[in-house]
Structure formats: C-alpha cells, structure tokens
Amino acid sequence: MANVLKHLPELEGMELGYIQGILKNMDDEQANLFAQVYRARRKDSQMVLILALLGFFGFAGLHRFILGQIGLGILYFFTVGLCFIGTIVDLVNYKSLAYEYNIKVAHETLSVMSNGMGQTFSQEKEQNDKNDEA
Amino acid sequence: MASFSYFDFQMKSKVNHFRRFPTELLFWCLAIVAILMIDPHSQTHFSICPLDILGIDWCPGCGLGRSMKLFATGEFLASFEMHPLGGIAWLIIAFRISELVKLLKTTSNYG
Numbered sequence: 001m002a003n004v005l006k007h008l009p010e011l012e013g014m015e016l017g018y019i020q021g022i023l024k025n026m027d028d029e030q031a032n033l034f035a036q037v038y039r040a041r042r043k044d045s046q047m048v049l050i051l052a053l054l055g056f057f058g059f060a061g062l063h064r065f066i067l068g069q070i071g072l073g074i075l076y077f078f079t080v081g082l083c084f085i086g087t088i089v090d091l092v093n094y095k096s097l098a099y100e101y102n103i104k105v106a107h108e109t110l111s112v113m114s115n116g117m118g119q120t121f122s123q124e125k126e127q128n129d130k131n132d133e134a
Numbered sequence: 135m136a137s138f139s140y141f142d143f144q145m146k147s148k149v150n151h152f153r154r155f156p157t158e159l160l161f162w163c164l165a166i167v168a169i170l171m172i173d174p175h176s177q178t179h180f181s182i183c184p185l186d187i188l189g190i191d192w193c194p195g196c197g198l199g200r201s202m203k204l205f206a207t208g209e210f211l212a213s214f215e216m217h218p219l220g221g222i223a224w225l226i227i228a229f230r231i232s233e234l235v236k237l238l239k240t241t242s243n244y245g
Contacts, residue, residue, distance in 0.1 A: 069230070071222075071225070071226040071229065071230075072226055072230060074226075075219060075222070075223055075226050078194060078195075078219060079193075079194055079195030079198055079217075079219065080185075080193055080194050080195050081195075082195055082198065083183040083184070083185060083186075083193055083195040083196070083198075084183070084184045084185065085182065085183070085184070088184075089157070089158070089161050092157060093157040093158055096157065096158065097158070100237055103240075
C-alpha cells in the first residue's frame with residue numbers, strides 16, 4: 001500500500017483523499033509512475049483562481065477553456081462571464097472546478113497505466129537482458 | 135496500519151462534508167428557475183447585473199436571460215434579436231448540468 005503523502009505531497013483537501021483511495025491498491029513502483037504522470041497532467045486550483053479573476057478585466061471564461069469546457073468558455077467570453085455573475089460564482093467554487101478536472105485526469109492516467117503497464121515492464125525486461133548480455 | 139485507517143476515516147468525513155454542497159449544480163438550477171420567471175416584454179426590469187448596479191447601461195451579456203426565456207417560449211426570432219447566444223446557452227447549460235450530475239454520482243461512489 002502506497003501513501004499519498006510520500007508520492008504527491010502537494011495535494012490537499014478532497015483531492016488528497018480521492019488520490020489516497022486510488023493509491024491504496026498500488027505498490028510503491030506503480031504509485032511512483034502514477035504520481036509522475038498525474039503531476040504532469042493535473043491543473044492547479046490556483047491557476048483556475050487566477051484565470052477566473054481575469055474575468056473582471058474583460059477576459060472571462062479562460063479557466064473554463066483550460067478545464068476543457070469549451071462551450072461554457074465561449075459563453076463566458078462573449079457575455080463577460082454572464083455579466084460577472086458567472087465569474088463570481090466560479091471564484092467561489094474554483095476548488096471544485098479544479099477537483100473535477102483532476103479526478104478525470106486521475107482516471108485517464110489509471111486506464112492508460114493498466115493498458116500500458118505490461119508493455120513497460122516487458123520493455124524494461126528486454127533492456128535488462130541486453131545489459132546482461134553486454 | 136491502524137494509523138492509516140484512522141487517516142482514511144478522517145479524510146472520508148472531510149470529503150463527504152464537501153460533497154454535500156454541489157455549488158455549481160445549485161447555481162445553474164437556480165439560474166434556470168430565475169430565467170423562466172423573467173417577463174421579457176416589460177419595459178423596466180429588475181436586474182442583478184453588477185454592471186447595471188454600477189450605472190453602466192450596456193454590456194455584452196445584456197439580454198441573455200430574456201433571450202433564453204424567449205427561446206423557451208418558442209419566439210426564436212425575437213430571442214435571436216435579443217441576444218444571439220440564447221439558444222446555444224440552453225444547450226451548453228443543459229450539457230453542463232448533466233455532466234455535474236454524472237460527476238456527483240461517480241465521486242460519491244468512490245473510496
């Protein structure tokens with residue numbers, strides 16, 4: 001069983017609990033790989049907050065774009081964040097927006113790992129065999 | 135091992151606490167209720183738009199609510215004239231609500 005604090009110490013709150021639930025079933029090596037990929041792909045909630053704040057200067061909805069919600073991004077952009085009301089709501093729940101995106105990424109990473117894991121290990125084994133021959 | 139399970143228990147209660155407030159879902163549902171209560175043909179209308187309160191008369195989002203109401207009652211041309219994004223906004227918001235409901239289901243079943 002891998003501990004989330006050891007592999008992804010920067011997580012907090014809901015995300016920490018959720019990722020701990022995923023890492024529970026992994027050994028340390030798997031957890032290390034998961035942590036590497038997940039850290040590269042997740043979005044920080046502070047970035048969402050800053051992009052949402054840009055909505056007050058006329059560039060609303062950028063946070064929706066980077067979270068992959070293109071439709072809402074366009075709607076926010078052309079209506080100045082639903083006349084600032086949408087922007088204000090997103091400032092309140094920016095953490096759950098980032099959390100929603102991040103658990104999607106976590107599931108993506110998990111499925112990629114379960115597909116590619118066998119391959120990676122066989123490649124490593126080949127590498128080791130070659131090293132042994134040399 | 136015992137300390138870990140205690141940690142898990144703590145995390146779970148914290149997570150559950152957050153899960154009880156689907157802020158965004160609530161916001162969109164209230165927005166739809168509010169929009170359906172708008173009377174689009176009255177001359178003076180009550181507005182919660184912060185720009186309107188500040189005294190600025192026009193912003194790019196003006197008329198979106200009335201446009202959505204007109205679209206819902208079937209006056210598509212008037213809706214498009216009020217704000218071109220009215221119909222598209224219905225689609226986007228409906229999609230977003232379905233996503234949020236799905237998210238609520240997946241996260242509350244995990245861990």
